[in-house]
Amino acid sequence: MSSWLGSLGSGLGQSLGQVGGSLSSLTGQISNFTKDMLLEGTEEVEATTAEFQISSSRMKEIEAIHTSLRAENERLKKLCNDLEEKHEAAELQIKQQSADYRNQLQQKEVEVSHLKARQNALQDQLQKLQTAAQSVHLEVGHLPSTTTSASFVSGISHHVSAFHGDDMDFGDIIWSQQEINRLSNEVSRLESEVGHWRHIAQSSKAQGTNSSDQSEICKLQNAIKELKQKLSQEIDDHQHELSVLQDAHRHKLGEISRRHREELGEYEERIEELENLLHQDGSEIGLTDHSKVHEMQKTIHILQAEKTESVKKIQELEVEIKDKDQKLSVTENEKEILKKIQELLNVEKSQIIQECERLKMEVSQFITTKEERILPDNMSVKEELLRLQQALSDAQKEITRLSNLNQGNSLTEDSLELKKSLQILKEENSSLNQEKEELQKALLTFQNEPEAIKFPSTEDMNLKSELNNLKIDLETKKLELNESISEKETLIAELEELDNQNQEATKHMILMKDQLSKQQNEADITINKLKQDVNDEKKRVSQLENEKTKITKELEVHKEKFKQREIAIHDLNINRLELEDKIKDLVDQLDKSQEYIMNIKKENSVLQEKIKQNEEDLFITRNDLTKLLNQEPNSNFQNDLLKEKETEIRNLNKHLSEMKKLNKHLEKTVFDVKMENEKLVLACEDVRQQLQESVTVKNQVSLEKDTIIEALRMEKGQLEVELHQSEKRLLEQAHKYEQTIEELSNAGKMNTSALQLEHECLIKLNQERDFEIAKLKNKIEQMDNDHKETKEILMASLAGQKELTELIKEKEIFIEQLQDKGLKLQKKLDAHIQISEKNEIFRQTIEEKDKNLAVMKEENNHLKEELERLRDQQSRSMPVAEPRTLDIITELETEITQLNVIKGNLEEEVKHYQKTIEDQNQKKMQLLQTLQEQKKEIDEFKSQHEQMNITHTQLFLEKDEEIKNLQKTINQIKTQLHEERQDIQTETSDIFQETKVQTLNVENGNEKHDLSKAEIERLVKGIKEREMEIKLLSEKNVSLTRQIDQLSKDEVGKLTQIIQQKDLEIQALHARISSASYMQDVVYLQQQLQTYIMEREQLLSVLNEKTRENSQLKTEYHKIMDIVAAKEAALLKLQDENQKLTSRFESSGQDMFKETIQNLSRIIREKDIEIDALSQKCQTLLTVLQTSDSGNGSVVGGVNSNQFEELLQERDKLKQQVKKMEEWKQQVITTVQNMQHESAQLQEELHKLQAQVLVDSDNNSKLQADYNGLIQSYEQNETKLKCFGQELAQVQHSIGQLHNTKDLLLGKLDVVSPQLSIRSSVDRQSEVSNEASKSLQEELDQLRKILQEKDATIRTLQENNHRLCDSVAASSGLERKEQEEIDSEIKQIKEKRDILQKSLKEKDLLIKAKSDQLLSLNENLTNKTNENELLKQAVTNLKERTLILEMDICKLKEENEKIVVMSREKETEFRALQETNMQISMMLREKEFESNSMKEKALAFEKLLKEKEQVQHFRDKESRLNQELERLRNHLLETEDSYTREALAAEDREAKLKKKIIILEEKLISSSNAVENASHQASLQVESLQEQLNVVSRQRDETVLQLSVSQDQVKQYALSLANLQMVLEQFQQEEKAMYSAELEKQKKEMTEWKRKAENLEGQVTSLQENLEEANAALDSASRLTEQLDLKEEQIEELKKQGDLRQEMLDDVQNKLMNLINSTEGKVDKVLMRNLFVGHFHTPKNKRHEVLRLMGSILGIKKEEMEQLLNEDQRGVTRWMAGWLGGGGSKSVPSTPLRPNQQSMFNSSFSELFVKFLETESCPSLPPPKLSVHDMKPLDSPERGKPTHTASGSFTDTKGSGTSRRPDVNPFLAPRSAAVPLITPAVLGAGGTRHLLMKPISDALPTFTPLPVLPDNSAGAVLKDLLKQ
16 A cells, blocks of 8 residues: 555655646746747838737637636646545545454454454363373263364465465564464364264273263363353453554554645645746736845845755756766777777787798798808898898787787697797708718718829929819808808797797786786776666766755745736736837827828829819810800700710719818818827827836935935944943942941941931932932833834835835836726727728729720710811811811810820829839738748647647556556455355365364264353354355355356266166165065065176176276377377477577567467367267166166166175275365466466576577577688688699709709719720820810819709708798698687587577477466456456446546635635735834834843832831831830931832832833743744755755765776776787888889899899800810719619618508508597507516617606606606617517607606717718719609608618508697696607698698697697686686
8 A cells, every 4th residue: 555655745746746847837938938938029110000900819729828827727627526536535545444454453363362262162171181081981071162163274374375475564463363263273173172072982991881970070161161250361362452453553553644634735836836827917916015025036036046056066967967878979989999999909910920931932032042141141141030030029019919919819829820920930040050071971972972083293382272262162161151151049948938938928918818808897886886876976966956856845835926926017018018019009000091191192282283284274175165066056966065065074973072071070180190100109108207207216226225224233232332331330230239238237236326327328318229220210211112112113114115015006007097098099900900901992993994985085086086086077067167176176185185194194093003003012912921930839739738738648547547557456465365265264264164064963962061051052153153164165256156166067077977867776775675665575575686797797798898898988088198298209299390590580580489289278178078089988878777677677686795785985086086086176276376376487598598599599600600701711722732733843843954954963973984994094194084074173062063063952952842832831721720620619519509409499399388378368357358358347436436426626725725815924924923013023122121121120129128128127127125216217217208219119010010021021932932933944955055055066076087097097097908009000100111012022032033034044055055065074984873773773672662651551551540530539458568668678778768658648747757767877779670570560659758857759860870971971873863653742751861771660650640639728738748840751732841840749649748638629728827
């Protein structure tokens, strides 16, 4: 209920807020509209009639708007009424619920009392039964109170459900419920014990006697009395608790109703204020104080300023929030830009990789140049090396930058590139070493040559010198080689440093990534904090807004009053402005009318002149005509003409007279208009003067008030000064009085002689007191005067107020006069309009005259024709009279010309008038256009207003819908409650029936007990009531079970009927057997037994058939279940298909759902059909049985007991079937409920799965795109590979040719050297030989030069070949990596797909379950729709009631408005009185001080008077004693009488003064209380406002600080972004510069190489010519050729061996692949066996290395191995032999060792290589001759070198190329895991790759010290590292 009320309150608040907003917007629109109207009125002052119509139309529109506003107000009133009715309904509901709760509480208490009583009774029973069991002879009576157990359970269960629906917190009720449950449990336990003891007692009864003791009965009766007392006490306690609970509940309800009433009151006040705002007319002007108005206006201005400031702050905060949002969006955009930049950088990285490959090519070229120019270009080589190192460092920097940008995406690729570059350098070093070895071989050959050739002659000496020179050159070359070796070592060291740097870079990368992730997390945290701060600020802003709304609500009351006054003033100003505008319009109209009249006058004068001329002409014509008539009296024609002309002249005279009349009338109207104008001008001046006077009066009044206030302040200051002075005087006088009192006391102690002195002192004191009394009187008079003056001032202020009110009244009268004048002016305007209409009539008459003129012209033409005829007649008849006729004709012609001139003038005038008419029409059209525009604007305003109305209606409809939804939820809760109650009732009904039977039995058994009759009657009544309740509940249960169990009811009913029929048959049989006629009919029945036996057999056969049918039905049922299972399997298959069609899952999901629903519905139908078939078969069985019974009804007695047993068995079976059906039904219900619960979860999971499927589909599409890109790149790479292969074939061909040429040249050289030795030995002395030797020497020199050049060309070609091989290997490696990555991605996708398929299978099963739920939900929906219809009917009834209530509320509101008007008038009076009270309170406070001083003085007087009385007594005594002083006594008595009179008078005065002071004090207290309350409230408001301001300022400061921090962060981010962009731009520029420079260099080098190639081709041609010439000299070198043939044969044999080895290697590779596939992730037993055997085969000095290998494989640490192997250090030969021998056919992987220690494989190969060099450097054999056909491809292991030593070693590594690569982290692989720098013999498919171009794991299987899993890839290891 609280939530409902809260929602009502919020709805009311929202609706009222909207109403206020709409009203304010409408008032603003009206004000704007009026302003626009005024402006347009000032602008458009051209057409009088049109503007008047516009103003009237606008007035109508304003009225229409006013009516629409009133209609809205009425609609809002209706809304308020609706809400009030809803509130009342809610209150009624609350009351009903409270009443229900009270009833339930009472019922619970009753139940508790019953249960306690029952518990006590059961305890008594227990005790009795125990005693009965002990004493078997006694008989214990059982109490019948057990009958109430089930009823109490029902009560409990019934009332528990009532508490679930209530939202209120009743802790006491819950506690009582718990107590009831506990007691019921105890009762059930005691009942079980009672049953046990009862059983014992019954057994004891059977054995023992029936005697009973009266003493035990007495004890039991006493116990019953005690229990009754306890019961009454407990009832009292429970009633007390109930009253407490009821009081608490009432208190809560009262609080809720009070709050609701307060809220209603607030809403009603708000509604009344709004209505008052609407109902206030412009004429209402508040009669309020102008001073207070000024003060309130000031406060309003201050508050408005504060409001504007706060609004500005809020706007600033909103702007800041928007800025933050924009910045967040900017950061997101920047992230997207960075992602794009990453992609661009990836592209650039690929370009850089290509350029790195180019750089590698250049490096190889530079190395070749270095080899060519070893002697001169040593320094240039160093420079190039430095440059290459710089390029490598730059590449590293670029790679680190890229990796930082890519954030780990391209780490592996960059590291691979670095390693590739390092491997290339290592390759180059190995090639250098090979060339060095070749040079050493050449040196040895050249050293061997001079030993053979030793010339003793001078020529020989020359040769020796040349040889010496060659030796020096060789030494220099050796030095250069050493330098190159040192450079190689330095390069290796630098490579190691680069490795270190690379590792450090990776670590730095990881750290940077961690830092970035931390920064990102921090940024997220800061963003979350900022969001929280923003939310907090929003909350604070909302709080501030709430506070502002409170303040604004308080201000609105004041503002509304001021608005009313401002509206009134504004209305006055508007009226004044309207009147002025009207006056201006009238003046303009008058001016126009005057101008128009002047024009008409001018026209009239012109017309008069024309008429005069016409008259003169007519006179002349008349005279002529008379003459003619006199001359020709016979002519009738002339007479006719004269008559016509006379008629025309008369008509013209008439028109002239009419025109004159019209002119006179117009002159009169002009005069009247002028008079009215003068009057209006005078009235306007009067109005202005009156306004000025009112303004001056206001200023004077304000000045007077200011002066009065200043005067009062001055008087207050003077009074305060006087008070201070009087207080000082009083203090001084008090001191004097104290001194005199002390003197008097001293004098009293003196002797009697001092009495005279005392008397004199007293006289003086009396005089002084007289003076003081006089002063006090003066002061009181002054006070009275002051009081009078204040009263006069107040009266003056009141008079001023009255004057102001009179002024306002006068102004109102003046406004009314102005309105009257306006009405008069409107009347005058109407008169002017009439005049204008008359002018239009004049225009029409002029037009008619124009028509008449045209007619006249025609007549003139006719006359002219007639005159011509007459002339002809006269010329014929009277020639004498020609001169006269001619004169007449001339005169007539002159007249005609004059008339034509007049006619032309008239035509011109007509045209002028037509132009004026056209101008006026154009003006009219313009005015009409403006009118249409204004109408459009008004229509727009109306449309806006209608839209506002529509939005309001929509809001109300939405709220109505919300209310309906709430009602629906309430009804649902109610229905759930009813269902729960009904369920509980159904559960309890069975218990009731059982307990009823038990109780009846117990009552039958326990009639003997001696319970009191009253208790028995109570119990019987309770039982009857319970039975009635049980009947009602059972009826309800029956109705519910009919609704729920529609399917199973028919079957159960039929089975129960069968059972009942069987029972009846059994009973009938029993009855017949027990009857007396049985014995008589036995014989007859025995005779008919045979027939019955036959029938029984038939029945049994029928029953057997039925049982068979049942078994068949069961089998069919099982089959159907199997079919269902098969269908489920089919559904699973369909689910698998659906998993394949995941992309179409969204569309097909609903179809699947429908199919599952259909399948379930089919299954249910099939089961229904089965049930129907079973029921039909049961019916057929029944019919068969009935027919058999009816056929043999008379002979039933002879049925055997076997038949009874069969029937009973059938009945039991049927009962079991019924039970099974019920169980199945319950299971179905439970499953349906479970499905309902699971459906919501499944729907959520479905939504999640759909989202996942969408994500997966996106990922799949992305992966497909990536895969397509990879395929394209792969195809491109294949095309490139083909091109490279073609180039390779060409290069190989060229190399073969070069090798042939080289072999030929070497052969010729070898032939030359032995020929020389032979010739020198034979012909030493011959000169011919000397010449030949000289020629040979020259040829030798030339050949040497040519050989050097050819060697250089061969080297360059070999290097090019190497480069091509490397590039091919790199491309193939990249393709493999890409394929591996694609395979891994495809595997991941497949795994994801499998997971999704599994999840989809599960979801399909869940969907099947959901279909059942849907059916049940549909049924629930139908029920809910019926309930909704009922609710709609109730709503219509409520609406009718609301209309009636609205009428009543409208009446009440009208009365309220009247009361509000009265209250406002009283408020104005009250405010005036408050001001007067304030002034009086100031005066009273001053007088309070004076009254206090007066009180003190009065006390002093009283003391003195008392002392005087004592003195009088002393004097009386002294007068008796001293007779001498009688005179003095008389005198003293007289004086004392006078003093006493004066004292009495003073006392009277004091009493009067006290009364006055009390009255003033009361007034002061009341006024001061009011003032204090007002000041306290004001101070509280000020404090609250200050606190709010402080809070707002703090919040603003905090937000400003947070903003500054966030702005600083944003600036830092922007700076970092700018820096990054700058770095990127620089990087791109540098890259571009580098690329351009490198391209230029490459182009230059290409040109140089082309030139060199051309030169070389020229040299080759020259050499070929020289060779052809030298062939003749080489014929004698046959021995050398024979040796060459031998060498060729050896080479061919070696090639054959190589081919065999290659085939062996291929077989071994295939075997290895099979082994690797079979033994992946297993320990290589062969390897361990070889290692173990090798350990014993190796010499003892090398065994520690084998042990180290074994330890590294087994994972033993290096330190432990070193500790173990400190003892022995031995040789290598047997170990190597065993390892190499054993590894011929097995995969023996090399193992990584420490960096300072080479692997076993390396050391053995180096030793073998040294041996090979030693064997090769022995005797100088001729070089081998190689043909093109004998050349091996590049894949072969030998390139002109013997391989008989290497082949054995290569057998170990041949399987490594195809062997399993354990995935190793390329960053963390140790440098010790190096590979021997030799190309393997055969590497399978990828055999062309150089080992250095591949990662270490590709060449050989490495066992790193890191414990890496076999499944982990490099990426996985990197991820692990990043996670760490």
